[in-house]
Amino acid sequence: MFASFMVNTWVVGTIVAIVAGVVGFFVVLRGSSFVAHAIPNAAFAGAAGASLLGASTVGGLLAFAVAGALGIGALSSRGRHDVATALAVVTMLGLGSLFLSFSTQYAPEIYSLLFGEVLGISSSELAPTMVLGVVTILAVAVWYRPFLLTSVTPELAEARGVHSPRVQLVFLLIVAVATTMAVPVVGALLMFSLMIGPPAAARCFTTTPLLAIGLSVVFALVGVWAAIALSYVTDWPIGFFVGVTGAASYLLGRAYAAWHRSRVVQGLDPDGPPAVAI
Amino acid sequence: MGGWWSHVVEPGFFSSEVVRTAVVAGGVVAAISGVVGVFTVLRGQSFAGHSLGDISATGGSGAFLLGINPLFGFVGMGLIAAGCMEALGVRRERGRDVATGIVLGAALGISALLLYFDTTVHNTTGAAVTVLFGSLFAITTSVVPVVIACSVGLLAVVLVLYRPLLLSSLSDDIAAARGIPVRLMAVLFVLTMAVAVALAATAVGAVLSTALLIGPSATALRITKRPGTAMLAAALIGVVTVWVGCLLAYDSFYWPPVRHGWPVSFFIVALVLVCYVAADLGRRWWNRRVSTRYTPVAP
Numbered sequence: 001m002f003a004s005f006m007v008n009t010w011v012v013g014t015i016v017a018i019v020a021g022v023v024g025f026f027v028v029l030r031g032s033s034f035v036a037h038a039i040p041n042a043a044f045a046g047a048a049g050a051s052l053l054g055a056s057t058v059g060g061l062l063a064f065a066v067a068g069a070l071g072i073g074a075l076s077s078r079g080r081h082d083v084a085t086a087l088a089v090v091t092m093l094g095l096g097s098l099f100l101s102f103s104t105q106y107a108p109e110i111y112s113l114l115f116g117e118v119l120g121i122s123s124s125e126l127a128p129t130m131v132l133g134v135v136t137i138l139a140v141a142v143w144y145r146p147f148l149l150t151s152v153t154p155e156l157a158e159a160r161g162v163h164s165p166r167v168q169l170v171f172l173l174i175v176a177v178a179t180t181m182a183v184p185v186v187g188a189l190l191m192f193s194l195m196i197g198p199p200a201a202a203r204c205f206t207t208t209p210l211l212a213i214g215l216s217v218v219f220a221l222v223g224v225w226a227a228i229a230l231s232y233v234t235d236w237p238i239g240f241f242v243g244v245t246g247a248a249s250y251l252l253g254r255a256y257a258a259w260h261r262s263r264v265v266q267g268l269d270p271d272g273p274p275a276v277a278i
Numbered sequence: 279m280g281g282w283w284s285h286v287v288e289p290g291f292f293s294s295e296v297v298r299t300a301v302v303a304g305g306v307v308a309a310i311s312g313v314v315g316v317f318t319v320l321r322g323q324s325f326a327g328h329s330l331g332d333i334s335a336t337g338g339s340g341a342f343l344l345g346i347n348p349l350f351g352f353v354g355m356g357l358i359a360a361g362c363m364e365a366l367g368v369r370r371e372r373g374r375d376v377a378t379g380i381v382l383g384a385a386l387g388i389s390a391l392l393l394y395f396d397t398t399v400h401n402t403t404g405a406a407v408t409v410l411f412g413s414l415f416a417i418t419t420s421v422v423p424v425v426i427a428c429s430v431g432l433l434a435v436v437l438v439l440y441r442p443l444l445l446s447s448l449s450d451d452i453a454a455a456r457g458i459p460v461r462l463m464a465v466l467f468v469l470t471m472a473v474a475v476a477l478a479a480t481a482v483g484a485v486l487s488t489a490l491l492i493g494p495s496a497t498a499l500r501i502t503k504r505p506g507t508a509m510l511a512a513a514l515i516g517v518v519t520v521w522v523g524c525l526l527a528y529d530s531f532y533w534p535p536v537r538h539g540w541p542v543s544f545f546i547v548a549l550v551l552v553c554y555v556a557a558d559l560g561r562r563w564w565n566r567r568v569s570t571r572y573t574p575v576a577p
Contacts, residue, residue: 033379034325078558082324083496087551089328090489094547097485101541111397115390190390193383200376237394243387250380254366 008121009185009228015133016182017194017224021202021217022140023178024195026171028203030151034082035072035172037192038089040179042068044188045096047113052103058128061183065176068092073169115239116187125184132181139174147171148209186224190239194220197246204253219249295419297528300542303422304520307478308490310429312512313436314474315495316505317467320447324492325375326363327471329382331487333359334476336389343396349424349480356476359385360468421480428477435470443467444505482520486543490516493550500557519549 027036043065050060068088075084140147149157150167157164175195182191198219202212227241318327337355341348359381367377436443446453446463454460471491478487498511523546530540 028376028379031375033375033382034328037325037329037379037382078562079496079500080319080322080324082322083319083492086324086328086488086492087496087554090485090493090547091551093485094489094541094544097541098544101539101544111393115393187390189386190383192379193387196376196379196383200380237390239390240387240394243383243385243390246387247380247384250376 006228006232008123008126010225011126012121012129012185013224013228014221015129016185016191017220018217019133019136019178019181020191020194021198021220022137022213023174024199024220025202025209025213025216026140026147026151027175027195028199029148030171032171032175033192033196034085035069036175036195038072038085038092039065039068039172039175040183040188040191041089041096042071042092043176043179043183044113045092045099047183047188048096048099048103052099057184058125058180061180062177064092065180066173069169069172069176073165073172077165112187113183114187114189115237116185116190116242117238121185129181129184132177136174136178136181139170139177143167143170143174185238186227186242187239190242193243193246194223197248197250198223201249201253204250204257223249294528297524299419299422300524301521303425303481304524305517306426306429307481307487308494308516308520309513310432310474311478311487311490312494312498312514312516313433313509314471315491315516316498316509316512317436317443317447318471318491319495319499320444320505321467323374323468323471324488326360326378326468327475327491328488329363329378329385330356330359330472330475331479331484331491332382332389333385334472334479334487335484336385336392337476338480339389339392339396343392349421349477352476352480353428353473355385356472356479357469360472364465364468425477425481428473432470432474432477435466439463439466439470482546483543486546489547489550490520493547493554494519497550497553497557500554500561515553519546519553523549 024036027033043061046060046062046064046067047057048060049055049064050057053060071088071091072085075088146157146162146167149160149162150164154164157167178195179188179191182194186194199212199216201219202215205215206212223242223245226245227238230236230241231238315327318324334352334356337351337353337358338348339351340355341351344351362381363374363377366380367374442453442458443463443466445456446458446460447467450460453463475487475491478490482490494512494515495508497515498508501511502508523542526545527539527542530545533540
């Protein structure tokens, strides 16, 4: 499991989990799950297009993820946000199906782009992943306060001169970069689970933002490590384990929140912080 | 038939059995998606609508593995997922967002496993692509009567629920004050949507099910504010889009770069997007015209 050909997997998986945990906290806080689902799908179309043109996969992923983010931003400025996202995702998938029908690519490669592939992460993929990961974390650190302010109290943010649509666009771009980084390992569809399950679980345990981000990263790390190990042992796809551990951690969080609330109601723990289940 | 006509409609379009099945099934599915879609857009549940499409496709790959009728897999999984979303979701909009996300994430994971088994057990490699994208031209003829029957049933349900559902979609509070069971309406609607989306996903694939659910309805709601008219318009736009898409896909067998045709999903999605953007631009143009005509003279 820790053989030399698995080292890259563990390293990349760890980076992906940290980034997903951090970015995912804001995805959940801002109620942007649909966007977090749409952008990886767009990226998938990009990968299909890149393989058709013989361009680099990461380039295709990044180009389409960013195009998807900008498209959602543009469409939602003049209509309902969820409608804009839905239209963007089907457009991207329509393009993806067009590219796939032109290419003669072998089906398992498509499968691994969608659902992830533990083995076969080459050392040349390591550097771009690290760079994109660091860029994402730095961007989140820089925009930490505007992100929090616009998601928790939009009116206050407006009053302070924070331009909400611009902050939203920056946020979409960050999700796009994080996605690009993660697709080769966990796959387009499962990056989404990783950005929703652990952060949503973390928010059941605490309402303090930094603590929640920390917990979210911990859950994501445990989930990804468990997924890599189980996938290695059983030979089942890593995506399955990522998806299931994500949902399981959320159910755990909900159970804790319910238990905590009942204690507060009974007066057993009056000083404890109110756990907010979302 | 003049010369130009044979270029617009390549010979054999109307006599092809495959095309006839696609036109009938696609049309029915587009109509019912348009009707249900207006409520989906009004209630802001596009994400749930899209997720149910992906999730019912998971059921499809499960049915493929077990060797049972895919329609049962699609509809069964869709209903289970809708139940889970309602059970997890709390009333606030963001809670609903997370609940949908969690269910979708778990289902995608299961989907990964099922497709993996499909590949190893049945030794067919194209399952992932087929289940996700589907193809209008790959419908088995035997499914069509079932799809039509279910769609008629759904239409009846929507008509019966029309007024209370509409009121609770526009304002929960007013609906509750009038004695409408808002919670029950929400559950009934999600279940209705699950069946509609699952039918569409069986017939045209998960991607197109979202396109037909959201695109025509959002377009129609740009054109008119009356819900009833919007439903008719959405159904009409959906049906026309699907039919034109079929026609273009049929023609594209003669197009470069590969001579096996472009995917029909691509054409339908592109048409849906064009309709929406056109309706949006038209609406803005109309609003500007109206506002300039009635600009009050400054005192």
